[in-house]
Amino acid sequence: MKYNRHKTTPAHIGDITIGGDAPIVIQSMTNVDTNDIEASVAQILRLEQAGAELVRLTAQGTKEAKALGTIEAEIRAKGAKVPLSADIHFNPRAAYEAALHVEKVRINPGNFYDPARKFQKINFTDEEYRAEVEALQSNFETFLRHCQAHHTALRIGVNHGSLSDRIMSRYGDTPSGMVESCMEYLEVCHRIHFHDVVISIKSSNPLVMTETVRALIERMDQAGMHYPLHLGVTEAGNGEDGRIKSAIGIGALLAEGIGDTIRVSLSEEPEAEIPVAKVLLHCVEELAKATPLDFSPRCQPFRSEEKPLVMMDAHPHFAQLHPADRPDIEVTETTPFIRITDQEALSGEVPELPEGKQLVVRLTGATAPTLMLEALDHTLSLPYILEVDCTQHSLEELPTWLGFQLGGALMRGQLSGLYLRRHEEDALALCSIAFGLLQASRRRISRTDYISCPSCGRTLFDLQSTVAKIKEATKHLRGLKIGVMGCIVNGPGEMADADYGYVGSAPGKVDLYKAKERLKRNIPQEEAVKELIELIKANGDWKDPE
Incomplete structure (x- = not known):
């Protein structure tokens, strides 16, 4: 028994290669307003200095997508070589614009062409469903041709919490739904020989994330596809818990030889993600050099049902x-x-x-x-x-x-x-x-579970200090899951696994959720933590600290 890396086809993003025999690439994402050119440039330079080999910026509209061109020019003038990627949700026009300016564009199949989700079940006939997929694939092919013309790479990034209503209606909130959402887009890439594409399938639950990535690889193998894989546990949180959650999900797959690029998503400054990623890659290096084991299996794996x-x-x-x-x-x-x-x-x-x-x-x-x-x-x-x-x-x-x-x-x-x-x-x-x-690892629940995004240019409040306040107020609520999301774009879906949610809805304003149901709207940020506690109490989930 020894370490073997999963074989993938290489994708070229600017001057770097992801997949094939290339080293595993570390990436991160800025958390400042993309329209703030000076702050964006400064953060990209700090990230490159820290060891990031690819940096992503949000581009929620064409204005931000155009700003990427200025940012790209300024970092090149300062000697930076790190390629840039645009992060797109809900706005194909922004994707077309961004493809003119940066080396890579990330799209989310859950919200790129499908309508904004309303968490409603849609009863499609097979013929209607097929027509929806064909229309989506036709539109996506047009975008791929645009990327090919401008030598722009692509990431197809599926998130557990942002599957479309169409996918959810047929497959549910499941790993198979995530895989299908990705494959609809990959089929087009494969058909027109678009090779500079990287895939990610993420969840805030490491078990769901690892299971789904393995299932996607199996589907790709069956279809003769071997696209490189981006690994990450989305909304992992911060501090020790965020590092553990990321390391368990990313590390389990890296140890199996799976993964060509990684991003550790922490609710901290993005520079803090890089040392964690470096530790993970050092573990891979040590594993690759480890003494192989020769043994004869003697039993079926034993699984303990007891609390560890x-x-x-x-x-x-x-x-x-x-x-x-x-x-x-x-x-x-x-x-x-x-x-x-x-x-x-x-x-x-x-x-x-x-x-x-x-x-x-x-x-x-x-x-x-x-x-x-x-x-x-x-x-x-x-x-x-x-x-x-x-x-x-x-x-x-x-x-x-x-x-x-x-x-x-x-x-x-x-x-x-x-x-x-x-x-x-x-x-x-x-x-x-x-x-x-x-x-x-979901083996023993002994503390409050926090699902918090790493923040980006869309974030509508100071996420780091907010997470700290919410943790301080709720850390004794063992077993409860609380989502803290910086904006409305992905908030309700990405925290689908949470019992309660705190989501930025406008500058200085917050919406509060019970599961996926929004119960309080546009609460002033300074009152929101108190209102969250009141919501938890009203639903019978509050316990006074001991």
Whole structure:
């Protein structure tokens, strides 16, 4: 068993190549107004300096699309080589204009030609549905010819929360709907031999995102298509949780050899995304160099239905934590477990467990953790807690590193617990990371889940400070999902997985949602957090902090 990269055809974007044998490309997106030329240029230059190899800017209208030409000229005058991409929603005219000025245009199949969604079911006959698709493909071919004429590359970017009413009516809010939405456009690219195209399928749920990307690859393979893939977990949030969620989704696919370009979407300054992406790519480099594993499968993969445990070395500060945040096992003089190494587990040297004892398997570093965990999945038929030595990585990098290494196994349901080890003073930090890993992989919900966009030039309020305020007010509402979206363009759809939503509707104004239903409109931003709390209370989901 060893790492093998999924083969794709190369796409050329300016002076860079995505796919084929090219290195995996790191990209990001500006979060300032595209009409603010000076701010946009400055941010692009900072991103390139930080290590971004492609930068995307929003172009919600033709005015912003034309501004891209000025921005492009100014960054080239300052010596920047990074190619630019225009981000388009709901406005084909803006896409046509942007294709004249930048190296790449991103469109969203959910809102490019299909009408703006109203979250309504439409009852098409098969003939009517076919006619809709044919009209869409005809219009899209015209746009592709325009891109070909101007040597402009394309990204077809499907988002889980912005599928059209047409797709939703036939396929539902499902991975198959996302795949179909993408394939309708790819069929045209394939037919007219448009090769400079990259595909992305994103969700705020890492499990949905990884499942859908794999399904898309299968469909493309069946159709003889091998377009390069852009990976990302959309609306991942910020801080430790945002890094873990991104690393689990992106990392699980990268470890399988899938992915040609990545973007870590954080509700922070875009420059903060680059170091996280670099850690992920370093993990890929280490995986590619790792010692291959030779083993004979002995069993079907074991899947634990129990709530995964968190185990930690005993620390006096654990007593200060809320019970839901404390480890289930604190390691003391008498321990309720038996420890073996991964090598012993792989070779079948597993002792019989006395009643009340749990098995702990310690990673030894004999090979990459992702390879070892995949091998153990086919050789160990018992539930086990995974012990990981974290001393070789900084606390700053650890959430990303662990997300990459353990994400695939956790999402498979493979592990029955985590035992992270580092220095004694890091016990509380490790405990938080362990619970974060279980939360992001949907194995154990122990905290509030936030779905927040990374912000862009469309954002109608200070997203970073708003997310911080909402987190402070609601962090005790364990299990609740709250979406914080910068604008109305994608807000209601992109937070489709959330229980409550906070969406910018106009400068300084906010709409509040319960699921997809808008219940409060145009609330002044300074009152919106308080109104959100009142909405949660009115629906019976509020609990006072303990």
